[in-house]
Amino acid sequence: MASLLRSLRRRILTPNVSETKLSTRGFHVKDSQSRELLETVGEMFLTGFAYAAEARTPADAVERLEMLPLRFRGFAYEGAGMGFAILDAMPFSGGRKVADFLADPQGQNQTDLIYVGVGWAMARLPKFLWSKIHAPDPLLKWLALDGYGFHQAYFHTDKYVRGQYQDPAFPWPAGSPRGYANRVIDQGIGRAMWFVGGTDVDVVADLIETFPEHRRGDLFAGSGLAATYACGVEEGELRRFRERAGQYRPQLAQGSAFAAEARFRPGLVVPSTELATSVFCGATAEQAAMVCYETIPDQPDQGDVPAYEVWRTRIADQLVTLGGVSP
Structure with missing residues (x-):
C-alpha cells in the first residue's frame, strides 16, 4: 500500500515532460542536436524529481540517481532537490528530506545542484511556505536563488527575459x-x-x-x-x-x-x-x-x-x- 501511495504521489506531483519541449516553451531552435540535448536535460530533471517524489527515503532516490548517465546525472539531482523540497513543505512531512539528501555521501558531492533544485521549489511554493525551505549553508544558500531565477526565466520567459522583470523587494533570505x-x-x-x-x-x-x-x-x-x-x-x-x-x-x-x-x-x-x-x-x-x-x-x-x-x-x-x- 505504501509503495502504491508513493507512486500516486509521483504521478500527481511530477510535471508533464511536454513542459520541457522547446516547442512548448517557444524557445529558439538552433538545430536538431541542440534541441535533443536541451530536451534531454529537461527529461533528466523531471526523472530526478519523480525519483524523489516516489522515494521512501532520499537514500532510495540516490540509488536510482547514480544509475543515470554521467552527462545528465547532475540535472537529475537538481530535480530531486526540487522534489524533496516540495515534499518538505507538505503537511505532516517532517521537513527532513532535503537535509537527509544533503547528508547522503553522494548528495554531499551534488550539494550545488541540490541547492539549485531547492530554488525551483521556492518558485512553485507560496511565499508563506518558504520558511520550510532547508538551505542552511550561509555561502551556498544563494544558489537557491539561482535556481529560482532559472525557473522564472524558463517558465515565465516573457516576463523575466523579454520583460526584464525584477522584484524590488525580494524577501529571501531574510536580512x-x-x-x-x-x-x-x-x-x-x-x-x-x-x-x-x-x-x-x-x-x-x-x-x-x-x-x-x-x-x-x-x-x-x-x-x-x-x-x-x-x-x-x-x-x-x-x-x-x-x-x-x-x-x-x-x-x-x-x-x-x-x-x-x-x-x-x-x-x-x-x-x-x-x-x-x-x-x-x-x-x-x-x-x-x-x-x-x-x-x-x-x-x-x-x-x-x-x-x-x-x-x-x-x-x-x-x-x-x-x-x-x-x-
Missing part, C-alpha cells in the same frame, strides 16, 4: 543586503537564457545585450555556467560567445568555473566541460574547480557584500591573474 538577491536571480536567468536561446551563442548574447549594463555581468556568468555544464556547442561557438562577452569575460569565466566544480566534485566531468573551461577560463576543468575551492571565503558576510559575492569576485580575479582570461 540579506538590499538588492543582492536580484543579482543572484539574474545569474539563474542568464543560465536559463542558454536554453531560451537554444545554445545559439549569438541569440543568447543578443538577449543579454538588451538588458541594462549593470545586469549583464551576472547574466553572462549564468550563461557561462550553462554553456560549460550543459554545453551543446563546438569550440568556435564557445570562442564566439567569449568574444561577445567583451568586458564581462571574467564573469563568464567565473560561471564556467562554478560549472567545472559542480562536475568535478562528483566525478561527472565530460569532454564538453574541458572544452568550455579551456576557452572561457584558459584552464582545465580540474584547475578551474581548484580555483573555486581555493578562494572560498573564511569569513561570514561583511557589511553589504555577501561572502558569496566575495567568492565569485575572487574566482574571476584569480582566473584573470592566471592569464587565461582577459578583463
Whole structure:
C-alpha cells in the first residue's frame, strides 16, 4: 500500500515532460542536436524529481540517481532537490528530506545542484511556505536563488527575459543586503537564457545585450555556467560567445568555473566541460574547480557584500591573474 501511495504521489506531483519541449516553451531552435540535448536535460530533471517524489527515503532516490548517465546525472539531482523540497513543505512531512539528501555521501558531492533544485521549489511554493525551505549553508544558500531565477526565466520567459522583470523587494533570505538577491536571480536567468536561446551563442548574447549594463555581468556568468555544464556547442561557438562577452569575460569565466566544480566534485566531468573551461577560463576543468575551492571565503558576510559575492569576485580575479582570461 505504501509503495502504491508513493507512486500516486509521483504521478500527481511530477510535471508533464511536454513542459520541457522547446516547442512548448517557444524557445529558439538552433538545430536538431541542440534541441535533443536541451530536451534531454529537461527529461533528466523531471526523472530526478519523480525519483524523489516516489522515494521512501532520499537514500532510495540516490540509488536510482547514480544509475543515470554521467552527462545528465547532475540535472537529475537538481530535480530531486526540487522534489524533496516540495515534499518538505507538505503537511505532516517532517521537513527532513532535503537535509537527509544533503547528508547522503553522494548528495554531499551534488550539494550545488541540490541547492539549485531547492530554488525551483521556492518558485512553485507560496511565499508563506518558504520558511520550510532547508538551505542552511550561509555561502551556498544563494544558489537557491539561482535556481529560482532559472525557473522564472524558463517558465515565465516573457516576463523575466523579454520583460526584464525584477522584484524590488525580494524577501529571501531574510536580512540579506538590499538588492543582492536580484543579482543572484539574474545569474539563474542568464543560465536559463542558454536554453531560451537554444545554445545559439549569438541569440543568447543578443538577449543579454538588451538588458541594462549593470545586469549583464551576472547574466553572462549564468550563461557561462550553462554553456560549460550543459554545453551543446563546438569550440568556435564557445570562442564566439567569449568574444561577445567583451568586458564581462571574467564573469563568464567565473560561471564556467562554478560549472567545472559542480562536475568535478562528483566525478561527472565530460569532454564538453574541458572544452568550455579551456576557452572561457584558459584552464582545465580540474584547475578551474581548484580555483573555486581555493578562494572560498573564511569569513561570514561583511557589511553589504555577501561572502558569496566575495567568492565569485575572487574566482574571476584569480582566473584573470592566471592569464587565461582577459578583463
